[in-house]
Each structure stands twice: as structure tokens, then as C-alpha cells.
Amino acid sequence: MSSRSRTILVALLVTILAIALVPAVPVHAADKDPDLTVSIQSLSPSRLRAGDTITMTGTVTNNDPHAWTTVQAYLVIPTVPFTTRAQIQEAVDNGDAYTGARVIDTGRFDDIGDLAPKETRRFRIKVPYGKLGVSGAEGVYPVGVQILGTDTDGERSVDAIARATTFLPLVSSTRAPVPASIVWPFLMPERGGSGEDTEPLRLLTAVSSGGRLRNLLDLATDTTGGAPTVLVDPALLVGVNDLARGRNLPEDVEITREQRVEASRFVDDLVAFARAQRCWVLGFDRPDTLALSNNGDLAARLTAVIERATASALTTFQLSGRKVSWPTSGGVTADLIRSLRGAGDAPVIVGPADVPDWDRRQGSLVRYSTSRGPMPLLVNDVLDAGVPGQDSVLTLRQRILSEAALATLQRSIDPNSRADAVTMVDPRWDPGTTWSTGILSSAFSAPFVTGVSLDSILTRPLVAYRGTVPATSKGRPLGRTQLKVATDILSKGNELSSVIPQSDAVDDSLAQDVAGVLSVRWRSEPGAARMVAQALARRAGAQLRRITISGPPSVTLSSSKGGFPVTIRNGTDEAIRVGVSLDSSNPALTIPEVKPFDIGAGERRTLTVDIDLGRQKTTSLTATLKSTDGKAIGQPAEFNVRSSKIGMVLWVAMGLAGLLVLAALVRRFSRHRTQTRTPSERPADDDE
Numbered sequence: 001m002s003s004r005s006r007t008i009l010v011a012l013l014v015t016i017l018a019i020a021l022v023p024a025v026p027v028h029a030a031d032k033d034p035d036l037t038v039s040i041q042s043l044s045p046s047r048l049r050a051g052d053t054i055t056m057t058g059t060v061t062n063n064d065p066h067a068w069t070t071v072q073a074y075l076v077i078p079t080v081p082f083t084t085r086a087q088i089q090e091a092v093d094n095g096d097a098y099t100g101a102r103v104i105d106t107g108r109f110d111d112i113g114d115l116a117p118k119e120t121r122r123f124r125i126k127v128p129y130g131k132l133g134v135s136g137a138e139g140v141y142p143v144g145v146q147i148l149g150t151d152t153d154g155e156r157s158v159d160a161i162a163r164a165t166t167f168l169p170l171v172s173s174t175r176a177p178v179p180a181s182i183v184w185p186f187l188m189p190e191r192g193g194s195g196e197d198t199e200p201l202r203l204l205t206a207v208s209s210g211g212r213l214r215n216l217l218d219l220a221t222d223t224t225g226g227a228p229t230v231l232v233d234p235a236l237l238v239g240v241n242d243l244a245r246g247r248n249l250p251e252d253v254e255i256t257r258e259q260r261v262e263a264s265r266f267v268d269d270l271v272a273f274a275r276a277q278r279c280w281v282l283g284f285d286r287p288d289t290l291a292l293s294n295n296g297d298l299a300a301r302l303t304a305v306i307e308r309a310t311a312s313a314l315t316t317f318q319l320s321g322r323k324v325s326w327p328t329s330g331g332v333t334a335d336l337i338r339s340l341r342g343a344g345d346a347p348v349i350v351g352p353a354d355v356p357d358w359d360r361r362q363g364s365l366v367r368y369s370t371s372r373g374p375m376p377l378l379v380n381d382v383l384d385a386g387v388p389g390q391d392s393v394l395t396l397r398q399r400i401l402s403e404a405a406l407a408t409l410q411r412s413i414d415p416n417s418r419a420d421a422v423t424m425v426d427p428r429w430d431p432g433t434t435w436s437t438g439i440l441s442s443a444f445s446a447p448f449v450t451g452v453s454l455d456s457i458l459t460r461p462l463v464a465y466r467g468t469v470p471a472t473s474k475g476r477p478l479g480r481t482q483l484k485v486a487t488d489i490l491s492k493g494n495e496l497s498s499v500i501p502q503s504d505a506v507d508d509s510l511a512q513d514v515a516g517v518l519s520v521r522w523r524s525e526p527g528a529a530r531m532v533a534q535a536l537a538r539r540a541g542a543q544l545r546r547i548t549i550s551g552p553p554s555v556t557l558s559s560s561k562g563g564f565p566v567t568i569r570n571g572t573d574e575a576i577r578v579g580v581s582l583d584s585s586n587p588a589l590t591i592p593e594v595k596p597f598d599i600g601a602g603e604r605r606t607l608t609v610d611i612d613l614g615r616q617k618t619t620s621l622t623a624t625l626k627s628t629d630g631k632a633i634g635q636p637a638e639f640n641v642r643s644s645k646i647g648m649v650l651w652v653a654m655g656l657a658g659l660l661v662l663a664a665l666v667r668r669f670s671r672h673r674t675q676t677r678t679p680s681e682r683p684a685d686d687d688e
Contacts, residue, residue: 034151037390038059038147039392040057040058040392042055043394046442047169051129057124059120067116070114070156071121072109072111075102075109076145081138083406085360100142108126108127139171140167140406142165144388146162166395170405175447176408177408178419179421180443181226181453182223182226185425187282187286189203190521208266209262215431217273222438223441231281232270232282233282234309235286235519240267241264241316241317243263271318279321279322284511286520288478289325289327291479291482292483294480298483302514305515328475328520330473336473337469340375344374347376347377349377355467356468357467358467360381363457364379365379365457366464382399401449403421403423421449482526482529494510496544499633500574544634545635548634548635552565554640562611564608564641566580566607566623570600572601573602575598575601578625581624593626617643619640620639621641
């Protein structure tokens with residue numbers, strides 16, 4: 001064997017031995033379900049033009065329990081744009097809406113670095129127009145960011161571990177502008193599921209500085225030029241106003257002076273904003289209209305009380321606006337829409353699934369015919385529904401612009417198209433506080449956009465929707481038991497208000513209590529809903545039980561005529577006006593009613609009731625409190641009344657005895673005078 005061969009053999013043996021001595025390292029697959037959150041915070045320009053440099057910024061948050069290393073952010077955009085909503089919807093449904101060319105040129109992506117668990121880092125990407133690889137055709141380009149990273153095992157997939165997407169329109173400035181509008185909904189927050197005592201504090205957090213509703217209102221008031229429509233739930237104003245005044249709070253909840261100031265500021269700002277814009281008004285606390293529609297025998301009475309609750313709140317805050325209904329998603333049926341028609345001028349907000357034959361060319365507002373007449377429907381069709389990434393003020397701006405771009409392209413090829421760009425903001429959305437002033441206003445200054453209000457669209461002839469509406473609902477409305485308890489609250493409350501002379505405030509509060517237990521917010525907590533409703537019913541009953549009438553259990557009259565006392569106690573916090581009705585067990589006996597009289601809060605009054613039994617010796621009486629309109633109030637009092645004939649005999653006997661005594665005295669006196677005469681008093685002839 002040559003020396004060369006021996007050298008090779010030795011090297012081979014050493015290599016084999018080294019491999020054998022190296023401990024085995026288990027191979028782990030890369031993280032198959034990475035949990036990172038991406039938010040696009042800025043995009044410049046907002047409309048694509050040849051020669052522009054695209055600048056995108058945002059944040060990446062690592063929600064995984066382990067770190068990601070060598071994290072990079074890449075811009076991604078397709079070569080050809082979408083030109084119709086149908087194309088976007090099809091791509092979303094197929095899950096490949098956001099495929100496109102990833103820009104990988106050196107310097108055109110951002111090396112973010114390592115991301116520890118729960119850490120958030122910013123990214124910034126700049127790509128010149130020439131590096132985008134786009135065709136330059138008019139339309140809407142989905143543009144986004146893809147995040148790549150290495151897991152703890154050193155595995156690095158070419159697939160993105162996180163992504164976010166928005167839309168970037170490219171439209172000629174010569175295109176005809178389309179109507180665009182934005183709807184700002186201000187509703188009571190969804191229930192937290194942690195008990196009634198926490199709800200006021202959750203609401204306070206939402207309307208205070210940095211809270212979700214406060215942020216939404218600040219963004220709305222910052223936006224100009226969009227002819228906005230403010231959609232207000234009056235229950236929100238009432239609830240926040242109660243916080244500002246420290247009213248109707250659980251016993252263990254305390255509100256500081258600073259917190260009251262925050263609540264008061266929110267109410268003032270929201271009312272001022274609503275007065276300055278077109279205002280649409282929901283029923284108080286967004287009632288479960290599907291539940292009411294499914295229980296027609298209870299619906300009329302409960303609907304009337306919801307309308308009272310709504311009207312009283314609007315009066316308190318001096319607001320007015322168009323009535324509107326907003327059933328929950330998947331909770332719309334043909335019967336429901338028919339029941340909501342009213343005078344025919346109140347829109348119903350529906351989703352695309354509720355009107356499956358609807359097309360964007362018909363416009364966001366359409367006319368739907370029911371057996372009770374036509375009525376308007378507002379279709380809330382969200383362009384970027386299902387798009388990856390967090391919603392931000394930036395993505396809302398791009399949504400408005402892209403809606404308008406698609407609408408103007410459709411109108412250019414279809415002169416009869418009524419496509420528009422109506423955008424409804426998600427009422428659950430928190431825009432945060434980091435947006436730039438005027439960011440949304442810029443969307444309404446685009447040359448292909450013209451701001452209009454929804455009311456102005458309603459004044460024009462609407463395209464008829466002749467398609468189908470589901471016959472059955474996929475939603476689960478409040479049960480009949482909840483509606484019956486609400487009716488019980490109303491009945492007991494009406495009894496109380498019927499004896500209060502100035503009952504408007506009491507009736508308004510009652511209406512708001514009843515409407516509050518019929519809110520769609522209770523759907524997720526049906527058990528808690530019943531408990532709250534039953535507690536309100538018990539409280540109403542307890543108030544009634546504080547108004548009582550009582551009298552002696554037994555009354556004995558000295559004759560067939562006489563009087564006896566009855567006492568009425570008012571244990572409520574309100575002055576009342578009641579009368580007294582007396583019924584006898586003997587139908588032949590009629591007793592006049594006591595006319596209504598006033599009793600102050602916490603006071604009592606005793607009356608003397610006159611009665612004539614005639615030839616009756618005894619009777620049972622029932623005394624009932626009555627309202628001014630004749631309704632029986634509370635529990636009646638029962639007692640027995642009898643006349644004592646023995647009393648009359650005694651009076652006669654005593655009279656006769658008196659006469660006999662008087663006669664005896666007269667005789668005795670007369671005899672005594674005769675026996676005691678003097679001689680001078682005798683006649684003169686007696687001396688002879």
C-alpha cells in the first residue's frame with residue numbers, strides 16, 4: 001500500500017470515528033403554527049402613480065412563548081390589479097387573495113432582528129415604483145407585508161410566519177367621482193361576562209382618555225369632507241351620563257371626580273358631533289328585533305316601550321335623527337324586515353349574506369318591497385373582510401379609496417351602475433391614538449371621490465332589490481321567557497306610575513329598564529339576562545308593596561250608620577295620588593268611593609269612611625286603593641263591620657229612665673211645697 005493510500009485511509013477512519021462520537025441531535029420541525037401579529041400603520045402614497053416610491057411602516061408582535069430570530073419584513077404586491085369586487089371576493093374565498101411578487105432586492109426589505117416573546121418591533125420598507133413589478137393597469141392592488149423568521153430549532157421556512165394586507169388603488173384622475181360616505185357607530189360596548197358590577201367600570205374605561213370609544217370619537221371628529229353619518233345608540237348617552245352624575249351605580253362601585261369629568265366630556269363631545277352631522281338613531285340599547293318578531297303577541301307592547309325609551313333619551317340630550325334598525329349578522333329574515341318597516345323611511349342595516357342576490361352595481365342603499373310596502377336596506381359590505389393583519393386607521397383609509405376606485409371603474413363600463421363607496425366603521429374597533437391628524441380626510445379629497453351623506457342618497461330613487469331574503473335565521477335570539485319577564489316588569493311598573501301624578505320621569509326610567517333587558521348584548525349571556533330581568537321585576541313589585549291600605553280588623557257601629565278609620569301608607573320615594581274603593585259582601589249595600597287624594601313620599605294618611613248598613617247587621621268590606629284612572633293598586637284590606645242594635649235599646653231605656661226620674665222629682669217637689677205653706681197664705685174665711 002502506498003503512503004498516499006495509507007493517508008487517505010487514516011483520514012477516512014478518523015472521519016468515521018468523529019461522526020460516531022458526535023452525539024445525536026434530534027431534529028425538530030419548524031413551528032407549524034406561528035403566532036405573530038402584524039399591523040400596517042402607514043402607507044405612502046395612498047394612491048399609486050408611476051414613479052412613486054412606496055413606503056410602508058408598521059409593527060410586528062411576537063405572541064409565541066419562544067423567540068424568533070433574524071426576522072425580516074418584505075413588501076409583496078401582485079403584477080395585475082383587481083378591477084371588480086367579485087375578483088377580490090373570489091380570491092378571499094379561495095385563500096390566495098394576497099399572493100404576489102415578494103420584493104427581495106437588497107435594501108428593499110427590513111431586517112427587524114430578533115423578536116423575544118411578547119416583544120413588538122417596528123418595520124419600515126421602501127420600494128421604488130420600478131422595483132414593484134406592477135403592470136401599471138388601473139385597478140386596486142393588494143399590497144402587504146410578509147414576515148420571515150427563524151425558529152428556536154434554526155428552521156427557516158420560505159413561507160411567511162405572519163402577514164398583513166391592505167389595498168392600493170391606481171386610478172386616473174380623469175375618472176368621474178363616485179359618492180362616498182362613512183358611518184360612525186357609537187353603541188354600548190358588548191357585555192364582558194364578569195357580572196353587573198363590572199359593567200359601569202368597563203364603560204368608563206371605554207369612554208375615558210385612551211379608551212376605545214374615546215379614540216373612535218376623536219378619529220371621527222378629526223375626519224372632514226366625508227359627509228359622515230353618526231349612528232347613535234341612546235343607551236350609550238344615558239349610561240355614560242349616569243357615570244358622569246354618579247347615578248344608578250352598584251353599591252360597591254365608586255367613581256372619582258376625575259372619572260366623572262371624563263364621562264361628562266365624552267357625552268358633551270358625542271352630542272356636539274351628532275348635532276353637527278347627519279344623525280341616525282338606533283332603538284334604545286339595540287333591541288333584539290328578531291326576538292320581538294318571533295313573539296308577535298308580545299312585540300307591540302314591548303316595541304312601544306322601546307320607542308318611549310329612545311324618544312325620552314333623545315329629548316334629554318336634545319338630539320333628533322332618522323330611525324334605523326340593525327339586526328345581528330345572520331339574524332335577518334323576510335318576516336323581520338316586514339315587521340320593521342314602520343312608515344317606510346327607516347333603513348334596516350343588513351349584510352351581503354342577508355341579501356344573497358345583491359350586487360355592488362345596485363348601490364349600498366336599495367329598495368326592498370314587503371307586503372306592507374317598500375323600505376330601504378343599507379348593505380354593509382366590507383371590502384377587506386378576511387384580510388390578514390390588524391385593522392388600523394391606515395387600512396380604513398385605503399378601504400375607502402379602494403371602494404371608490406372599484407366603483408368608478410364599474411361605472412365607466414356600466415352607465416346604469418349605482419356603485420358607491422359607503423363605509424361602515426366596525427363598532428367594536430379601537431383605532432388607537434397613534435394615527436396622524438387628517439389621515440382619513442385625505443381619502444375624501446381624491447379626485448374620484450365625492451363626499452355625500454346617506455340621507456342625501458335616500459332622497460334619490462333607489463334601485464329595487466328583487467332577490468331573496470332568508471326565510472329562517474341562523475342567529476339565536478333572546479328566548480320568550482326573557483320577553484315575558486320584560487312584560488312583567490312593564491306591568492308592575494305601570495301600576496306604580498299610575499298613582500304618581502307627575503309620572504313622566506318614572507315612565508321614562510321604566511321604559512329604559514325594559515328596553516335594556518331586550519338588548520342583543522344579552523344573547524351571549526341568556527342566564528344572566530334572565531337574572532337581571534327577574535331582579536328588575538322583583539324591584540318593581542317591591543315598590544308597589546310599599547303602598548298599603550289598612551284598617552281595624554273589626555268595626556262595631558253603635559247604630560246602622562257610622563264611620564271607621566282606614567290608613568294609607570306611601571313607602572315610596574315619590575308622591576302618589578290614590579283613591580279608595582270599598583266593596584261589600586252584600587251586593588245590596590253600596591258604599592261611595594273615596595275620591596283620589598295626595599300623599600307625600602314616605603308619608604301616611606288616615607281617613608274616616610262613612611257607612612250606612614241600613615237593616616243589615618253585619619257585612620265584610622274590602623278596601624282597595626285605586627289610581628286616578630280606576631286601576632286597582634297593591635293588596636286590598638279586608639275587615640268586618642257590624643251594627644249593635646243593643647246599643648239602640650240601651651239608649652231608649654236610658655231615655656225612659658231619665659224621664660221617670662224627672663217625673664218623680666217633679667212630684668216630690670210639688671208635694672213638699674204643699675206641706676210647707678204658712679198661715680198668711682191661707683184664705684181669709686178660714687178664721688171665721
